[in-house]
Amino acid sequence: MTSTMAANVDGQTCMHLINHFDVAKYRPPFQYAMGTKIGQGGLSRGVFQATSKTDRTVYAVKCIALGSACNDRILKQGIKEFKSILRLNQKAHENVLNYFYVDIVYFDSFPELRVLMECCQGGNLNQKNQQLSLQRKRYKQADIVEDFRGILKGLCYLHKNKILHRDLKGQNILFSTYGTVKIADFGSMVELAASTTATYEVQGGDGTITYMPPEAFRREFGSIGRAYDIWSLGCVLLEMLQGHPPRFCRLETSGNLAHLLRPVEIQAALMAGEKPWYEKKFGRKNCNDDKLFLKAAEDFLSQCLRPHANERPKAKHLLSHQLVIIKAAAAAALSPEEPTYIGIGNSPTPFHTHRIMQNNLMLAGAAAMNRSLMFR
Known part of the structure; x- marks a missing residue:
């Protein structure tokens, strides 16, 4: 399979997951550049700093690797987490981290769930x-x-x-x-x-x-x-x-x-x-x-x-x-x-x-x- 065909298959798989879990409306309306790793989460491969290519806004991106089997449990939990906190963000509280967007992309040959959040640069x-x-x-x-x-x-x-x-x-x-x-x-x-x-x-x-x-x-x-x-x-x-x-x-x-x-x-x-x-x-x-x-x-x-x-x-x-x-x-x-x-x-x-x-x-x-x- 050529690299172009592989990329198409990867893209089709991601779009299938996006449509299946009804997250298309939560995808970021802009492209972003991934930056340095700023944290580590339990099931995630890490939290990274990312910058919008449109307005240079800085986000924190939680990256959750789904593996070759597209682990449904991890994916469902990640999306449930995002939607629950997004519901809270409609009445945002200054002491709760804001969630903005969610995306599913291909990384290192496997699908990956990415959650774009407020970036707190003061550490923990x-x-x-x-x-x-x-x-x-x-x-x-x-x-x-x-x-x-x-x-x-x-x-x-x-x-x-x-x-x-x-x-x-x-x-x-x-x-x-x-x-x-x-x-x-x-x-x-x-x-x-x-x-x-x-x-x-x-x-x-x-x-x-x-x-x-x-x-x-x-x-x-x-x-x-x-x-x-x-x-x-x-x-x-x-x-x-x-x-x-x-x-x-x-x-x-x-x-x-x-x-x-x-x-x-x-x-x-x-x-x-x-x-x-x-x-x-x-x-x-x-x-x-x-x-x-x-x-x-x-x-x-x-x-x-x-x-x-x-x-x-x-x-x-x-x-x-x-x-x-x-x-x-x-x-x-x-x-x-x-x-x-x-x-x-x-x-x-x-x-x-x-x-x-x-x-x-x-x-x-x-x-x-x-x-x-x-x-x-």
């Missing part, structure tokens, strides 16, 4: 924490309050419009060029049928294990619903406070040596009702503004990280929480000197300080380090 929350760490800085309290308020507003909007995200985490919290937070990556989303989640309407958990709630593994805790995202929201707050993703760790009986749990151990810990360790020193001793912030943050976490789903508050109710409405003037900059400690663990005893050495069993293989760990 995980990257922001890494940059702050390299600069030996921490998230300022005022910034935590402002950014977290935006995340919560975005989540309220999703829940109000019957969208369960199921994969809230730092990598899926993006920042626009102007610093506005955006909830992104709806590859694990579920579109609910009603304003309240029916029993067992959602049959399984999804997402990243360190952000997943106990009910993702224990059906007796009840149905998987909006409370799933509330647990993950608490884990995102932990990430902002600590400067790294949530961790599950445990003291050895031999002494103060702690190790970070592996995925299979994390699942067992969640099923046993454990929470992520809250390990960080921040704030300034005898500072009233810090005490107000720390007290509000601790209370917010205690509400989100309740093991039983039906005990967690709704997102709309959390909008009136002290942490969210705290005045910017009271949210003073963090200071590493004279730290104030707060923590969440499984011990019923008051806060205790332990010197521990964490080994390199962390998911990413972190090096051993000495830290001060608070247990509650």
Whole structure:
């Protein structure tokens, strides 16, 4: 078969898929040039920057390879994700990523689904924490309050419009060029049928294990619903406070040596009702503004990280929480000197300080380090 004939066959296949899944009206009305890779998604081969050849508008393009068999499940999920978020975009929310167009093209001999989205050039929350760490800085309290308020507003909007995200985490919290937070990556989303989640309407958990709630593994805790995202929201707050993703760790009986749990151990810990360790020193001793912030943050976490789903508050109710409405003037900059400690663990005893050495069993293989760990 000549290259021209092959190209025609490829084009016919793509048009068949476009017509079959009724996405022709959502195709971009312009040509675009693909640029550098700016991110990685679960089933996608990556997220790339692309520029319109008509008006030079910059987009982020999520590219989902369909394979030689044109995997129907992946294609349906990708198009469902696009159409669901496009429906929301009719009443766009500033804290939810905008989706614009969808296309099916041939790439590397196979069909590929491409979703053109708003391009957030400020990176994600995980990257922001890494940059702050390299600069030996921490998230300022005022910034935590402002950014977290935006995340919560975005989540309220999703829940109000019957969208369960199921994969809230730092990598899926993006920042626009102007610093506005955006909830992104709806590859694990579920579109609910009603304003309240029916029993067992959602049959399984999804997402990243360190952000997943106990009910993702224990059906007796009840149905998987909006409370799933509330647990993950608490884990995102932990990430902002600590400067790294949530961790599950445990003291050895031999002494103060702690190790970070592996995925299979994390699942067992969640099923046993454990929470992520809250390990960080921040704030300034005898500072009233810090005490107000720390007290509000601790209370917010205690509400989100309740093991039983039906005990967690709704997102709309959390909008009136002290942490969210705290005045910017009271949210003073963090200071590493004279730290104030707060923590969440499984011990019923008051806060205790332990010197521990964490080994390199962390998911990413972190090096051993000495830290001060608070247990509650």
